[in-house]
Amino acid sequence: MSTKKRVSTFEHYKILLGKDLRREFRTREMLSTMGIYTLLVLVIFGIALMQTSAKIDIVQMSGGLFWALIVFTSLLGLNRSFAYEKEDGALEGVLLVPLDRSVIFLSKLTANFLLLIIVEAIAIPLFFLFFLSGVEMQPSLPLALAPLLVGTIGIAGVGTLLATITINTRGKDMLLALLFIPLVFPLLYACVSATTLAITGGDMLTGAYTAGLTLAIGYDVVMILVSWLLYDFVVSA
Amino acid sequence: MQYKATIFDKLALPLLLFGGVLIVFAFVFAFTITPPAQGDAMLAVPAPIGDFFLTNIVLLSQKIFYFHVPVAMVSFGALVFTAIYGILFLKTRNSKYDMRARLSTEISLVFVLMTMVSGLAWTRSDWGVWWSWEPRLTTYFILMLMVFSYFILRTAVSDPERRAVYSSVFGIIVFINAPLCFMITRLIPSSLHPVVFRADSGLPPLMLIPFLVAMLGFVCIAFALYRMRLRTSQSQENIEMLKTRLEELEG
Numbered sequence: 001m002s003t004k005k006r007v008s009t010f011e012h013y014k015i016l017l018g019k020d021l022r023r024e025f026r027t028r029e030m031l032s033t034m035g036i037y038t039l040l041v042l043v044i045f046g047i048a049l050m051q052t053s054a055k056i057d058i059v060q061m062s063g064g065l066f067w068a069l070i071v072f073t074s075l076l077g078l079n080r081s082f083a084y085e086k087e088d089g090a091l092e093g094v095l096l097v098p099l100d101r102s103v104i105f106l107s108k109l110t111a112n113f114l115l116l117i118i119v120e121a122i123a124i125p126l127f128f129l130f131f132l133s134g135v136e137m138q139p140s141l142p143l144a145l146a147p148l149l150v151g152t153i154g155i156a157g158v159g160t161l162l163a164t165i166t167i168n169t170r171g172k173d174m175l176l177a178l179l180f181i182p183l184v185f186p187l188l189y190a191c192v193s194a195t196t197l198a199i200t201g202g203d204m205l206t207g208a209y210t211a212g213l214t215l216a217i218g219y220d221v222v223m224i225l226v227s228w229l230l231y232d233f234v235v236s237a
Numbered sequence: 238m239q240y241k242a243t244i245f246d247k248l249a250l251p252l253l254l255f256g257g258v259l260i261v262f263a264f265v266f267a268f269t270i271t272p273p274a275q276g277d278a279m280l281a282v283p284a285p286i287g288d289f290f291l292t293n294i295v296l297l298s299q300k301i302f303y304f305h306v307p308v309a310m311v312s313f314g315a316l317v318f319t320a321i322y323g324i325l326f327l328k329t330r331n332s333k334y335d336m337r338a339r340l341s342t343e344i345s346l347v348f349v350l351m352t353m354v355s356g357l358a359w360t361r362s363d364w365g366v367w368w369s370w371e372p373r374l375t376t377y378f379i380l381m382l383m384v385f386s387y388f389i390l391r392t393a394v395s396d397p398e399r400r401a402v403y404s405s406v407f408g409i410i411v412f413i414n415a416p417l418c419f420m421i422t423r424l425i426p427s428s429l430h431p432v433v434f435r436a437d438s439g440l441p442p443l444m445l446i447p448f449l450v451a452m453l454g455f456v457c458i459a460f461a462l463y464r465m466r467l468r469t470s471q472s473q474e475n476i477e478m479l480k481t482r483l484e485e486l487e488g
Binding site: 179185190211234 | 327382383385386389393395396398399402403405407410411413414417420422424425
């Protein structure tokens with residue numbers, strides 16, 4: 001076997017991503033937990049809104065509520081995404097391979113992103129069913145998908161870096177929330193604004209919606225670049 | 238490694254006192270010489286105050302500007318050093334930079350807390366509410382949470398090398414996140430609190446002087462506190478080292 005060729009970085013990426021996804025689809029550990037957790041958060045929202053008057057402006061609130069749901073659910077998933085790497089020294093195995101360490105970041109980011117998207121695909125119809133079924137929808141509603149996508153990418157990016165930090169700390173689950181929520185605050189702010197505008201429609205749409213979306217994209221670019229640069233230090237520490 | 242006191246350590250205490258004197262000077266200046274700022278609301282009868290005739294309602298609460306703003310600027314300035322020392326640590330792996338990054342963040346924490354307290358007092362007196370999700374307030378609140386998290390992260394990692402790497406990385410991210418936070422909360426119009434873009438009209442000299450003096454005073458105090466903490470921390474480290482050596486000799 002003298003024809004060994006160097007494995008390219010892209011192939012490393014594909015192998016690592018494939019490993020994460022295969023593991024998830026075999027055990028369905030994260031997906032089932034996150035799916036059920038989504039339902040539970042919806043129940044809690046239901047309780048929280050139960051005593052409010054019928055006239056409450058659910059359309060204006062729903063963007064914010066939905067993002068709260070995403071943040072809580074993603075925290076749960078991000079915690080799990082690295083927990084199993086610590087078992088049986090799986091991460092050490094990956095680190096022994098002579099590869100560009102930032103590939104681990106990109107593959108984890110993609111895996112977390114895809115899982116979050118699947119969970120969101122379950123959560124969105126349920127959210128509509130429970131809270132927005134009696135409301136007439138605006139034609140601008142599909143525009144809400146753009147901030148959803150951008151926000152999920154950002155959450156997966158920042159979350160992957162922070163989850164790598166917190167697996168080696170005491171009280172990992174608690175700590176991830178403490179580090180994660182203040183850091184994604186700007187992204188949430190922009191995404192909630194854009195999502196709410198898309199749901200409510202109206203003439204405020206063009207300017208403010210684009211501003212929110214652009215700022216969210218800017219946040220994604222900056223934070224993912226920085227996380228990518230710093231990831232090597234974190235994962236080898 | 239024996240720690241030698243440098244010129245900065247000898248200057249720390251005098252600088253602290255000098256900073257205090259400057260702030261007192263700025264305080265007196267701001268309340269006596271600087272004319273009171275006037276609000277938009279008109280007074281029914283023009284009122285004479287010293288040499289000035291006021292036609293508008295006086296904004297006495299504006300005086301907080303000379304203390305609140307310098308404190309806020311110093312708190313962010315300290316975070317800049319957290320990021321710089323974080324980068325230096327990641328490049329050199331020298332634990333002295335980690336210690337400096339931690340101490341800068343400590344100074345930042347003190348000043349962030351002072352900013353929050355003085356800011357809340359002002360919000361209450363000027364806007365009539367204790368809290369509003371206004372860009373600057375929100376940014377500082379998030380900044381405060383991130384500084385808290387920085388210290389919680391430090392206590393949650395037991396291995397010193399790992400703790401240093403993690404906190405350096407987190408310090409750098411916090412430093413990048415804070416301006417992003419301000420930009421986003423400022424540029425996105427909220428339905429409740431419309432953003433007012435103000436053209437920066439430079440300060441008149443009588444307002445600029447107490448502001449700059451207070452600014453210099455707070456910088457002196459922050460620097461003096463930092464040097465004092467640095468010396469304490471280094472002495473602590475020396476003692477730990479001597480203890481270990483003593484144990485080795487005994488054993």
